[in-house]
Amino acid sequence: MTTMPVPKGFVVTSGFGPRWGTTHWGTDFGKAGGSGGQPIYAVRDGLITRAGAASGFGQWITLDVDAQHGGGLYVYGHIIPEVTVGQRVTEGQRIGHINPDSNTNGGVAPHLHFEHHRYVWSQPGPDRLDPMQNVLAGAKWVGDSTKEEPMTTIFGVDVSEHQDGMSLAAAKAQGMEFAILRLCDGTYRDRTFRSHLADAESAGLLVSTYWYLRAPSEGSTIAQQVDVINQQMGGRRDLGVWIDVESVSGSRKLLTGKDVWAAKRELERRGYHVPGIYSGAWYWEQMPGGEPSMDGLGYLWVSSYGRNLTGAPRALYQGDGGDGHPGWSYPLGDRKPDILQYGSNAQVAGHIVDINAYKGTRNQLAAIFNGTTTSEDLDMNAVDRIKAFISGYLGPVISDVKDIRQQLTGGRDAGDYSGWPQLGKDSQGRNLTLVDAIAALRADVAHLQATLDKHIKEH
CATH class of the missing domain: 3.30.160 (Double Stranded RNA Binding Domain)
Structure with a gap:
């Protein structure tokens, strides 16, 4: 399969072929309203062979596609990379964004310049091909599915250096679909993050990360902790960062709702996507100042262990009620869980590990992790929220507008507004x-x- 290199809504602004008395050796993509800052995606599975400064492009990325996925080399120009040389990527993965600075492309409006080279990077000539004819014809957009995925329950692990040496490829072979990797505990860097990340991505797992947030009263500011996240990420901005809220001193909860919001804002200020919050009722409901609302904080990943027995992930899940697990229906801060950590003693790939369940499709979970949307995302809960918004907010506004119109004009159904x-x-x-x-x-x-x-x- 092939995925478009830009989000849905983009169009070809300058095609491959003759242009201004010369040849345009690629295809330009742009979007009404501006393209600067918009994400770009890997069209197929492959290896990043260049990422950084390039003459004429400001910065670029080249993607060498695996032979089993069609081969060839793809050039992304006028962009800011979010990947590094030697990194393997999968089709549809975010790899950078369009440079909003038009000075990097000769003053032309920000856009993606995309090239298809037949085998390896080639000088202008017959080995540069029209992307729209040779690879992107029939390609799907990120978020679109070629077939409707069945709603199901998928399982994943969250790991740290406590699982040093655990093979995430083996975890994938045992049915795990996702992995959430610890970046740091406050300013303490998790020494296995990089190796776990390489393992998880090479295995084809959905990947996200988490930050064990320490209260500023414990000795490090939120900005100092995010500095460590920057070091761990090494320039990547394509991985979501969950905020782990459970910092304690003895039995005393140290974090407040203001701390959580400050952490979210600092991450977003530095260009990170924050999928949401991890916590448990034991902590969230007893935070200083009272239980915070989850409104605006994103998705909810909750620990609720039940009997917390040792065993295989699916057996443990079914033993505690499966999709009827009571943790699914217990809200924190007015939101029910989106991901349920239902145990900490699962046996996966020869290790004892935290185990998690997600009720939905792989595409939907990828959208949560990456901050994108899918054609499956508009579930009934979303419809209900839209209806509530229309009736609760827009309804009165619409009524007020109608009243104003009638008072001004005495128009249709004027009623009491007769001048x-x-x-x-x-x-x-x-x-x-x-x-x-x-x-x-x-x-x-x-x-x-x-x-x-x-x-x-x-x-």
Whole structure:
């Protein structure tokens, strides 16, 4: 399969072939309203062979596609990379964004310049091919599915250096679909993050990360902790960062809702996507200042262990009620869990590990992790929220607008709005509306002007 290198809504702004008396050796993609900052995606599975400064492009990425996925080399120009040389990527993975600085492409509006080279990077000539004819014809957009995925329950692990040496490829072979990797505990860098990341991505797992947030009162500021995240990520911005909220001193909860919001804002200020919050009822409901609302904080990943027995992931899940697990229906801060960590003693790939379940499709979970949307995302909960918004907010606004219209014009279904006595009456004795009064005033002014013109002409 092949995925478009830009989000849905982009169009070809300059095609491959003759242009301005020369040859345009690629295809440009842009979007109405501006393209700067918009994400770009790997069209197929492959290896990043260049990422950084490039003459004529500002910065670029080259993607060497695996032979089993069609081969060839793809050039992304006028972009800012979010990947590094030697990194393996999968089709549809975000790998960078369009450079918003038009000075990097000769003053032309920000856009993606995309090239297809037949085998390896080639000078202009016959080994540069038209991407739209040779690879992107029939390609799907990120978020679109070629077939409707069945709703199901998928399982994944979250790991740290406590699982040093665990093979995530083996975990994938045992049915795990996703892995959430610890970046740091406060300013303490998880020493296995990089190796776990390489293992998880090479295995084809959905990947996200988490930050064990420490309260500033424990000795490090939120900004200092995010500095460590920057070091761990090495420039990548394509991995979501969950905020792990469970910092304690003895039995005392240290974090407040303000701390959580400050952490989210600092991550987003530095260009990271925050999927949401990890916590448990034991912590969230007893935070200083009271239980915070989850409104605006994203998705909810909750720990709720039940009996927390040791065993295989699916057996443990079914033993605690499966999709009827009570943790699914217990809200924190007015939101029910989106991901349920239902145990910490699962046996996976020869290790004891935290185990998680997600009810939905792989595409939907990828959208949560990556901050994108899919054609499956508009579930009934979303429909209900839209209806509530329309009735609760837009409804009164629409009603007020209608009232204003009627008061101004005395229009259709005017009801009580039959004009204003302060403005006088029309020829039929009815109160004038504001619109009627303005129209009458214009007529009076025109009549006065005509009278003056006549007087001047006669004298």
